[in-house]
Amino acid sequence: MLRSFLGVAQTAERAKFDMLFLADGIGVRLDDKPKGSLCRSHHNVELEPLTLLSALAALTQNIGLVATASTTYNEPFHIARKYGSLDQISGGRAAWNVVTSWSDKEAWNFSMSKQLDYDTRYERAAEFVDVVTGLWDSWDEDAFIIDKETGVFFDDTKMHVLDHVGKHFSVRGPLSVRRSPQGRPILVQAGVSEPGQQIAAQHCDMVFMAKNDLKSAQDYYASVKDRLEGYGRQRGDLLMMLGLTPIVGRTRQEAQEKYEELESLIDPIVGLQLLYRSFGDLSHLPLDGPVPKPDLENVGLKSSAQMYYDLAQKQNLTIRQLYKKLGMAQEHKTVVGTAEDVADEMQSWFEAGAADGFNITPTHLPQGIDDFVELVLPELRKRGLFREEYEGQTLRENLGLPVPVSRYQQASTGNKLMAS
Amino acid sequence: MLRSFLGVAQTAERAKFDMLFLADGIGVRLDDKPKGSLCRSHHNVELEPLTLLSALAALTQNIGLVATASTTYNEPFHIARKYGSLDQISGGRAAWNVVTSWSDKEAWNFSMSKQLDYDTRYERAAEFVDVVTGLWDSWDEDAFIIDKETGVFFDDTKMHVLDHVGKHFSVRGPLSVRRSPQGRPILVQAGVSEPGQQIAAQHCDMVFMAKNDLKSAQDYYASVKDRLEGYGRQRGDLLMMLGLTPIVGRTRQEAQEKYEELESLIDPIVGLQLLYRSFGDLSHLPLDGPVPKPDLENVGLKSSAQMYYDLAQKQNLTIRQLYKKLGMAQEHKTVVGTAEDVADEMQSWFEAGAADGFNITPTHLPQGIDDFVELVLPELRKRGLFREEYEGQTLRENLGLPVPVSRYQQASTGNKLMAS
Known part of the structure; x- marks a missing residue:
């Protein structure tokens, strides 16, 4: 199974695609309705995205690796750590597609009788993402001095303890992974709801959008982009990628x-x-x-x-x-x-301002x-619309997105904007 | 960082070692006591074992890959799925070192004010391992028929829904990963306490032991082995591996x-x-x-x-x-x-019956x-004490351990023993 995914990843990398994206659900989410349909679906047994993409990271050099993980059935520390680690392993090519999940069948695998209600899921998601980005800021880029004379590995003034206490999570930190080669792993969101758009505008680097007609794509595109200014961000700081199935x-x-x-x-x-x-x-x-x-x-x-x-x-x-x-x-x-x-x-x-790029879904x-x-x-x-060569080393560089400034740097300089 | 681990993995594989083992903690567990010691420890920023071993799986062919994960700060479904996926990716070389964790500092990263008490940790661990092995039995080995004519991917009489309801977990299943190439991933335990030994004897394939003197090694070895019969297992069904630091x-x-x-x-x-x-x-x-x-x-x-x-x-x-x-x-x-x-x-x-093998800890x-x-x-x-070539394809084959019989096969045949 690794081999077939590797073939696709290598094809995409040879062609200079930005990234490879794996959707995900945590369990068999389908009902056998109508009867006989479940055993005809291939979506029931798949490789877990983070392990699969870690394996592909070892066998590729440039392509971005986007794995889906749910904020409803995970803990922020694990997510921050695993994506941070994938980012180290891949040399700055990791991305997290943030989802809240939609199925009671997933809840049943995690000691819950049904999924959280919609508002709670999104409230939890917003806090979750805030904690994860905070953990990713645990270490300044130049924290690791590794001085053989004194035996000192890191400058402890450049380690930051998050000490987050919120409604859904209390997370102390620091993260046990050093700072990402791309500042932070790329954050992706695909929710079209109001709270989904807010999370995207506040935290994310990319939105996966699914729209069939131009007008509604333009409206949605503008709706997300218009929110960026409220968070001190530029319109180019977030890319809207439209799902496209070409035949x-x-x-x-x-x-x-x-x-x-x-x-x-x-x-x-x-x-x-x-x-x-x-x-x-x-x-x-x-x-x-x-x-x-x-x-x-x-x-x-x-x-x-x-x-x-x-x-x-x-x-x-x-x-x-x-x-x-x-x-x-x-x-x-x-x-x-x-x-x-x-x-x-x-x-x-x-x-026409309906998309910044495309997510090809064959x-x-x-x-x-x-x-x-x-x-x-x-x-x-x-037409000059697709690259001949990768522009940089990291996914963030290839996407032309700004490197996030650590929240501890922002605090010390009073600068709330992203560096570009 | 991947490169240095890869070098060690390749050396070990060329030498025909059974496996590579990564210990783990979830967070920075050390205090800065005495002051100035924290920044002198390299144990604070490390790659996460499952992502690292997945990357190494892609770059190796034979060596077993043993990752540590805690039963206290994880969910059984995630663990069953990630190790199941690593096992698919590696062609049957995955192993899980089951730990309960020992630090309040880890608890603080998971919305807890202190770690669970000792008894609760081990009670949770025992149920956790039982759920994970149950999930690994979700699909019979021959469940996936993939019939192009009828469009049927799997025989749904060979899919098993766990429906576990216990004190610590309710987990429905089935797992969304097919059956392991080695039956189940290898289970490892290192706890010397009474409940740790019980979990080892009931469920595990291997014990990592740390003993300095022969007598206490022999006693501990016998103590674990003697428990096996009570679970219908043979003495050879579990291997005791002694930590050894050679200079x-x-x-x-x-x-x-x-x-x-x-x-x-x-x-x-x-x-x-x-x-x-x-x-x-x-x-x-x-x-x-x-x-x-x-x-x-x-x-x-x-x-x-x-x-x-x-x-x-x-x-x-x-x-x-x-x-x-x-x-x-x-x-x-x-x-x-x-x-x-x-x-x-x-x-x-x-x-002298103090170890079945050695875990070299340089x-x-x-x-x-x-x-x-x-x-x-x-x-x-x-002396004829170390292999010239790997004996099999999977870690289990190389260790000479029996392939576990699915609990659903046991139920249908009334056979509670392991197949050998």
């Missing part, structure tokens, strides 16, 4: 045939399972009939359920048509066409990424 | 000079810090005076304090002499001499391991 062919017809072939492979039982989390079990309804309104108060991930229903309404989709769309790209934007078509779409969204691996690299990248490069 | 020279005089040189490098302030955890601050006492009795009710790790005091009493050591001994090898057995001397000592303890790296490989291994090989 690319040498001709439009070839691309369309690829799309249809892939779509035809989606088993109806797996399609209905995709809808289950948002709509409940629809197996008693005709597949070619309309999509019913979801019960928004009782679904796992409200925002997705609303988005899927809106999509079905707007495009007048049947149940079968909706699950086929989701089966291909979940809530991500899909482009079916030639390299020029895909590049056109990417360029126009970028120029329908399947490794072919999906191979196609993109072989066909679309040359077109983007021709 | 080896081409002549006895060279070895003795090495020892004295290393000993002379121990700064008194670091020496007193080594004693602090067992004896409190002794900096007001004469270094060349006697070692006072420790306050056993108020020390972090009772068993060590008692052992150090006994050692000082028995050998009539001064404070300086005691810290020098500990500085060289902590509580491990030390042998200073030629390759023949070291091999003699290892062979005689092995033959004074410093990489020289300590290089010396052992260059000088002692040829002597052990000459």
Whole structure:
């Protein structure tokens, strides 16, 4: 299994991608609804992202490594330490995708009868991220002097004890990992809710966004960026990355045939399972009939359920048509066409202020990424829209993001801004 | 930093060692007592074992990878998953050294005002290990059929939901990692207390032991082995590995000079810090005076304090002499001499039923391991006491340990024994 991930990572690194991103859930989150669907899903047994990315760190040199971890079922000290360690191992290429989790099935694996309510999850997440960034500031960059004469490893005036006491956590510190080669590991957020956007604007370097239409992408993009100033940050200090599923062919017809072939492979039982989390079990309804309104108060991930229903309404989709769309790209934007078509779409969204970059989410691996690299990248490069070489050593340098100033430096200089 | 660990791992693998072991604590556990000692200790900033060993897994082929993790500050689901994932990544070379932790300083990093009391720590540890082994049995070895025709990934009669409800944990499962290539990752324990020995005898594959004199090593060895039958296990199902610090020279005089040189490098302030955890601050006492009795009710790790005091009493050591001994090898057995001397000592303890193998704990790296490989291994090989080649693919095969039978197989066959 390591080998197949390594192949994808090496392809992406040869092509000079910024990073490789692993989504995650902590447990088998699916129901066997409709019956027979669970054993048809490959999402049940996967490698754990931090161990997998640590292994890939050892076998790659430049590509960023983005692992998802939940603030609901972890402790900030472990997260700060593990990502700090991955960052050391990789030479400054680690990133944490901050999620709050959405499933009672995960709660059941952690001695809880159900997940925390929505507000508590986000309140905990905000404090969690604050603690983690504080722990990452435990050691100044030049703390380790390692003086053979005196036997002194570090200058203890450059060690900082966090002493955090908050509503959800009390964490003393200091962290037992030295300062990150990129200042701090990169922080990523994907929540579209109000508290999710606040966390992104206050703390994060990057947002993964999932939008299908240009207008709502532009609105969301602006909504997050507009919040930055309130935290003393510049608009360029946070990058908005749009999920994009390209189905690319040498001709439009070839691309369309690829799309249809892939779509035809989606088993109806797996399609209905995709809808289950948002709509409940629809197996008693005709597949070619309309999509019913979801019960928004009782679904796992409200925002997705609303988005899927809106999509079905707007495009007048049947149940079968909706699950086929989701089966291909979940809530991500899909482009079916030639390299020029895909590049056109990417360029126009970028120029229209809907995205700073793209998170390529292929329908399947490794072919999906191979196609993109072989066909679309040359077109983007021709237009001067994709790098020829990595700009720096760390993920932060490659993303062109400012190095965060330690909170202890800020305190001593009175400077609340990020250094750039 | 990865590079220096990699060098040691590759040396050990070339030499056909069973495994590489990383001890761990979760945070900076030392006090700055006496003042000026904290910044002279290198134990404050280290790479986190699971991320480090995952990286090393990618760069090695045969050597076992033993990471320490605490049952007091972790959740069983995370531990089962991360070690399960490391085991997949490494092709069956993962091992978990189960510890309960001993420091309030770790508790302070996890929203606790002090560590759990001793009995609760061990009670929690026993339940924790039971949950983890249960989660590792979530999938039968042949569960994943991956049938392209029907789209079925796994046979759901071969997936097992743990549904554990206990005093400390409720964990539903199943684990989201497939069954280990070695049945289950190897379990290691090092606690000498009564409950520690019970956990070892019931669940573990290996015990790391620290004994200075033959008699107490033999007694402890027998005490653990004698418990195995009560759990339906054979004496060979658990290996007792003795910590050994060799100082080896081409002549006895060279070895003795090495020892004295290393000993002379121990700064008194670091020496007193080594004693602090067992004896409190002794900096007001004469270094060349006697070692006072420790306050056993108020020390972090009772068993060590008692052992150090006994050692000082028995050998009539001064404070300086005691810290020098500990500085060289902590509580491990030390042998200073030629390759023949070291091999003699290892062979005689092995033959006297004091150890099944040795955990080499050099004074410093990489020289300590290089010396052992260059000088002692040829002597052990000459005597037929050390392998020429790895026997198998997995750590379990190389250790000659039986593959555990899944608890669900045991239940269905009524067989409570391990398969061999």
